[in-house]
Amino acid sequence: MSSQHIVIIYGTRYGQTMKIAERMQEVLTAAGHTVPIACADTVLQNFSLSEFDGVIIGGSVIVGHHQRCLERFVRTHRDQLNGMPSAFFSVSGSAAGTSERDQTNARRVLDEFLGKTGWHPRAVATVAGAMAFTKYGVFTRMILKMISRRAGGPTDTSRDHEMTDWDQVARFAREFAASLPEPAAVSCAIP
Numbered sequence: 138m139s140s141q142h143i144v145i146i147y148g149t150r151y152g153q154t155m156k157i158a159e160r161m162q163e164v165l166t167a168a169g170h171t172v173p174i175a176c177a178d179t180v181l182q183n184f185s186l187s188e189f190d191g192v193i194i195g196g197s198v199i200v201g202h203h204q205r206c207l208e209r210f211v212r213t214h215r216d217q218l219n220g221m222p223s224a225f226f227s228v229s230g231s232a233a234g235t236s237e238r239d240q241t242n243a244r245r246v247l248d249e250f251l252g253k254t255g256w257h258p259r260a261v262a263t264v265a266g267a268m269a270f271t272k273y274g275v276f277t278r279m280i281l282k283m284i285s286r287r288a289g290g291p292t293d294t295s296r297d298h299e300m301t302d303w304d305q306v307a308r309f310a311r312e313f314a315a316s317l318p319e320p321a322a323v324s325c326a327i328p
């Protein structure tokens with residue numbers, strides 16, 4: 138298998154999407170790829186994707202939307218993204234739900250992000266996030282506990298709960314890397 142240059146860009150509010158992005162980086166690096174990673178709100182305006190064979194972008198859903206910085210990044214680089222192999226993962230509480238309604242909601246927010254940015258990634262996934270109760274303020278913790286209870290999720294607010302399916306995360310990254318075209322062979326023909 139050839140070594141690819143894949144960049145991962147993420148948006149996060151409470152850290153779970155960063156953790157997921159870092160796991161993808163780990164998996165791809167272990168497979169021999171070169172994988173820089175960056176938070177969308179720290180990426181410079183003149184950042185170029187042209188040196189990469191592929192890009193994976195992920196963000197979390199907070200009150201029905203992904204991070205503004207992620208939207209800005211995708212809008213800024215849309216033409217380049219649509220002309221190269223790219224993938225998007227959307228991290229949410231809904232994606233952890235077992236009901237069809239939860240799964241539909243998770244997918245709807247993902248599709249809305251793609252619709253409003255005009256980006257057409259070749260691979261997409263909704264990924265279950267976390268209930269990071271210890272990181273929330275009192276009010277947020279109370280609301281999230283209520284929502285989680287209704288969805289049959291965790292309610293012990295004395296600790297954080299990770300719902301992420303790490304096998305899915307690793308599979309998504311590996312399958313995307315495997316879908317990239319082989320880099321052109323370097324020829325050193327003797328004249």
Ligand SMILES: Cc1cc2nc3c(=O)[nH]c(=O)nc-3n(C[C@H](O)[C@H](O)[C@H](O)COP(=O)(O)O)c2cc1C
Pocket residue numbers: 148149150151152153154155196197198199200201202228229230231232243265266267268269273277281
């Ligand atoms: C204030 C708040 C609002 C949230 N809103 C939604 C939502 O609208 N839909 C959803 O599916 N999950 C929602 N979640 C769950 C988050 O998507 C989930 O906790 C995710 O892991 C957050 O990722 P992050 O740590 O990378 O920010 C919300 C969580 C919080 C704390």
